[in-house]
Amino acid sequence: MADGKHDDARAAAREEFAGEVLEIGAVLTALERYASSSLGVRALRERVPLSRTEARAALARVREMQELERMGEALSLAGVTDPLPPATARTRRFDEERLAALRSFLEASMRIAEWLAEREEDLPALAAAGRGIGDSRDLVARIDRVLDPRGRVRSDASEALARLNARLRELGDEIEERLRRILARGDVRSVLSDGAVHRRGGRAVLAIRARSAGHVRGIIHDRSSSGESVFVEPAEIIELGNRLAETQVDAARELERVLLELSAAVRAEEHRIRAAAQAVAEIELATIASRYAADVGARVALEPGDPTAAPGLLLRGARHPLLIEQVREGHLDAVVPIDLRLGGDFSLLIVTGPNTGGKTVALKTAGLCALLTRMGLPVPAEEGTTVPLYSRICADIGDEQEIRQNLSTFASHLVRIRAALERADEESLVLLDELGGGTDPEEGAALGEAVLEDLLRRRVPTLCSTHMGKLKEFAFRRSGVENACTEFDVETLAPTYRLTIGTPGESGALVIARRMGLPKRVTDRATARLERSADEVSEVIEDLRRARLEAERLRSDAEERVARAAQGARELESERDAIERRSRQLEAEAQKGIEERVREALRGVERARALLSQVPKGAAGPLQEVLDRLEADLTGATLSENRQSFLDSLSKGSLVFLPRYRQRMIVQRIDRAKREVTCRLGSMRVRVSFEEITPYEAL
Numbered sequence: 171m172a173d174g175k176h177d178d179a180r181a182a183a184r185e186e187f188a189g190e191v192l193e194i195g196a197v198l199t200a201l202e203r204y205a206s207s208s209l210g211v212r213a214l215r216e217r218v219p220l221s222r223t224e225a226r227a228a229l230a231r232v233r234e235m236q237e238l239e240r241m242g243e244a245l246s247l248a249g250v251t252d253p254l255p256p257a258t259a260r261t262r263r264f265d266e267e268r269l270a271a272l273r274s275f276l277e278a279s280m281r282i283a284e285w286l287a288e289r290e291e292d293l294p295a296l297a298a299a300g301r302g303i304g305d306s307r308d309l310v311a312r313i314d315r316v317l318d319p320r321g322r323v324r325s326d327a328s329e330a331l332a333r334l335n336a337r338l339r340e341l342g343d344e345i346e347e348r349l350r351r352i353l354a355r356g357d358v359r360s361v362l363s364d365g366a367v368h369r370r371g372g373r374a375v376l377a378i379r380a381r382s383a384g385h386v387r388g389i390i391h392d393r394s395s396s397g398e399s400v401f402v403e404p405a406e407i408i409e410l411g412n413r414l415a416e417t418q419v420d421a422a423r424e425l426e427r428v429l430l431e432l433s434a435a436v437r438a439e440e441h442r443i444r445a446a447a448q449a450v451a452e453i454e455l456a457t458i459a460s461r462y463a464a465d466v467g468a469r470v471a472l473e474p475g476d477p478t479a480a481p482g483l484l485l486r487g488a489r490h491p492l493l494i495e496q497v498r499e500g501h502l503d504a505v506v507p508i509d510l511r512l513g514g515d516f517s518l519l520i521v522t523g524p525n526t527g528g529k530t531v532a533l534k535t536a537g538l539c540a541l542l543t544r545m546g547l548p549v550p551a552e553e554g555t556t557v558p559l560y561s562r563i564c565a566d567i568g569d570e571q572e573i574r575q576n577l578s579t580f581a582s583h584l585v586r587i588r589a590a591l592e593r594a595d596e597e598s599l600v601l602l603d604e605l606g607g608g609t610d611p612e613e614g615a616a617l618g619e620a621v622l623e624d625l626l627r628r629r630v631p632t633l634c635s636t637h638m639g640k641l642k643e644f645a646f647r648r649s650g651v652e653n654a655c656t657e658f659d660v661e662t663l664a665p666t667y668r669l670t671i672g673t674p675g676e677s678g679a680l681v682i683a684r685r686m687g688l689p690k691r692v693t694d695r696a697t698a699r700l701e702r703s704a705d706e707v708s709e710v711i712e713d714l715r716r717a718r719l720e721a722e723r724l725r726s727d728a729e730e731r732v733a734r735a736a737q738g739a740r741e742l743e744s745e746r747d748a749i750e751r752r753s754r755q756l757e758a759e760a761q762k763g764i765e766e767r768v769r770e771a772l773r774g775v776e777r778a779r780a781l782l783s784q785v786p787k788g789a790a791g792p793l794q795e796v797l798d799r800l801e802a803d804l805t806g807a808t809l810s811e812n813r814q815s816f817l818d819s820l821s822k823g824s825l826v827f828l829p830r831y832r833q834r835m836i837v838q839r840i841d842r843a844k845r846e847v848t849c850r851l852g853s854m855r856v857r858v859s860f861e862e863i864t865p866y867e868a869l
Contacts, residue, residue: 183218187544188565188601192537194545197491201547204461206454208252209275213451214458219544222559228546229470230295231456232463236470238293239460245285245296247454249278253447254440263426264433270321272436272443273313276306279446282453288825288834296456302449304442309435316432327428334421341414345374348407352376361385363399372418373411375401459547466494468548471539471557474513480556482513482631483536483599487552490535491542494550507552508532508669512633516652518626521635521669522642523656529635530567532656532669533601536633537563540599560631561597564590566605580608587621600625600632606641615640626650766829769861775801816865820847826863828856 184194198214205211220228238245253275258268286293286300316327326332349367352358353376359365361382368375370391377399378386387405394400403411436443462468466489472479487507496502510532512519521529539549543557566586583604590600606618615638622644625632629650636642645651654671775797782790782797820826824837826849835849835856845860 180218186562187219187541188563191565191567194541200495201458201462204458206247207250209250209451210454210458212252213455217545220546225544225546225559232459232470234293234296235456235460249274251275253443263430266321276310279303279450299449299452303446309439312435323425331424337417345407345410352404368401370401373403375403378402463548466550468550470548471543471555474558484556485510485551486554488535489550490531508535510669512631516650517629518632518651519654520645521654528656530603533603533633537601560599563599564594565601567603583608594630596629600630602634605634605636606638817860
């Protein structure tokens with residue numbers, strides 16, 4: 171994407187998921203450190219929420235890349251660069267550096283595609299992306315005819331350029347020869363400042379002492395900074411210098427024409443190049459995601475519907491990505507992980523607690539986990555984390571933008587809440603921070619309760635934070651709603667940032683007021699008024715709160731055990747796969763060794779047959795029979811059941827190993843009648859018999 175229209179489309183796509191409010195741009199910038207190329211950096215900067223199908227494919231690529239790293243294999247991105255960055259969108263002619271970079275990208279991308287194609291069975295999602303790269307060998311060859319290995323235009327890139335460069339060499343040699351003769355003259359040597367040939371304005375000149383300038387006929391092109399010398403082009407080479415300059419101009423024009431012609435060829439393949447760049451970018455994004463996951467302990471979230479997944483949103487030990495960055499930069503000691511769930515038995519979670527207690531962080535962490543998952547990226551959370559692929563995210567968090575537009579704090583909240591009510595559905599995620607704030611508490615609570623009732627009625631997944639006491643009670647009076655609280659330390663007055671589901675939180679205003687030294691008469695009076703306002707409902711609510719808290723604790727313990735069991739099962743499955751791969755490789759290696767020995771023995775049989783003519787006739791017959799039986803036994807030894815199955819399964823594109831060359835090769839043609847295959851070895855094709863090939867198994 172290069173122009174303003176695409177930038178607007180990207181901004182709109184992110185806005186559909188509250189990207190600006192959730193600061194996704196800063197999160198993606200933090201991931202740039204894990205990129206290997208400028209293409210990966212641009213892919214991150216342009217990343218937008220994907221369709222559900224695309225997101226699942228991207229997440230599958232991340233899982234496969236993580237598995238590759240666990241197996242000790244790595245996909246090399248050497249040579250990858252951005253082939254057509256936005257700056258070249260309207261460029262008519264590419265310079266040598268850009269063309270050389272493009273060639274490097276094309277060669278690297280085809281190598282990546284081939285590498286993935288060989289591992290399609292183990293890496294289906296990555297291999298599917300690799301199939302979008304295409305074959306650019308013709309364009310690479312076209313570039314190679316113009317550029318040398320250093321990335322400079324070849325002197326023979328065209329017939330005209332070759333002719334002009336040859337003429338330049340001839341003129342240069344002739345000028346040097348005449349200068350040698352001039353320098354050899356005694357009358358010239360006596361007035362030289364030094365014996366070197368200098369260049370001024372592209373012309374060959376001699377340094378002559380200023381007071382003797384008239385002794386050498388020619389054109390003065392420059393003076394030294396001291397004024398002691400002048401730089402003279404001798405009259406004998408002026409005409410040659412003119413011809414050299416004219417030829418240089420012609421050569422420059424021809425070089426420009428060659429580059430324009432090659433640039434036109436590149437533009438003709440632009441669609442193919444951009445498709446390859448998109449495919450490689452997706453592959454590199456999987457690498458970036460895998461490196462990020464390994465560094466910060468992130469993982470691909472499960473999706474509801476997975477056998478071990480929760481029915482809705484379940485965050486286990488989730489951390490805000492930007493807080494992780496603050497720890498990295500030394501601005502924060504640690505990030506307190508958040509456990510949060512939404513879905514299943516409730517679609518609305520009301521989070522309460524003191525100011526700076528982490529309510530907003532909890533909402534933003536949940537929103538970012540949902541957005542990162544929809545972008546096909548891992549989330550910083552523990553095993554068992556489940557994130558639905560929400561259709562959109564509607565967020566009312568902060569009001570800076572609307573304040574700049576001269577809207578009040580309360581009005582800015584209403585703008586965002588209205589948008590959420592209009593757009594959100596059962597597949598959306600709504601985040602409402604400090605619902606009911608910014609206006610009269612009673613009216614704010616009434617309005618907040620009406621908003622929540624509407625969202626609850628439509629079963630819109632909603633996370634809401636508030637200070638309003640009436641909204642805390644809302645969860646006890648409605649099914650499908652749950653309370654949660656953020657805690658703070660009453661001794662230090664510092665927030666713990668822990669989130670507990672099943673109980674409403676307290677603002678802690680009176681405790682904080684006492685700790686801050688407000689007069690006891692004031693805090694006692696406030697406490698008495700608060701107690702008078704309570705009734706017997708409070709006791710019922712407290713009993714219900716304790717019951718929900720205990721149920722939530724039991725649920726959390728059960729989910730943790732399920733997550734550990736699922737992780738153990740995945741680890742066992744991974745180990746089993748590794749053992750199976752190793753067994754297949756050992757079997758294949760043993761088969762190769764046996765077949766090499768059998769082939770050597772068969773060659774010995776052939777040599778023995780060649781000597782039969784020298785054996786007495788009486789002994790030749792029995793010896794012939796022995797050799798026939800030996801050959802039959804040896805031939806049968808090479809056709810084990812596994813080997814015959816391998817030969818039967820051979821097809822174009824199969825990967826085989828040729829012991830003679832000690833190389834793995836791709837089958838291009840099979841002649842079963844002659845029991846021969848044609849394989850590609852580099853740029854060559856080789857034809858070998860069935861007996862000379864063995865399966866290739868890669869760990």
